[in-house]
Amino acid sequence: QVQLVESGGGLVQAGGSLRLSCAASGRTFSPYVMGWFRQAPGKEREFVAAIKWRDNYAYRADSVKGRFTISRDNAKNTVYLQMNSLKPEDTAVYYCAAGDHSGNYYYRELYPYWGQGTQVTVAS
Secondary structure (H helix, E strand, O other): OOEEEEEOOEEEEOOOOEEEEEEEEOOOOOOOEEEEEEEOOOOOOEEEEEEEOOOOOEEEOHHHOOOEEEEEEHHHOEEEEEEOOOOHHHOEEEEEEEEOOOOOOOOHHHOOEEOOOEEEEEEO
16 A cells, blocks of 8 residues: 655745655555646646656646656655745645556546645745
């Protein structure tokens, strides 16, 4: 069983930065891809970014390109989301997810494992 625990959320002013972390554990943890999604109140959960565990190839949603960076530390089984130039519309619960095979990384259905989420609030 894979367990994902997010941290690093909080309240920040517009234009500020936060770094989210997602620590993964499990007896045989070896993901193919790890991703970040977010869900604002009354909206669908949407893709933010993903990174392939072996080759470090990253994907990002158009809405966060140039502002958010996804990275991972294989030794620590941890994935990060560095968020800069935050906007009020980035306010959401951010979820970490892990997938064990290739596919369309933008689709949440690819990811069987999810964390409980961390709240990010950007004040204007």
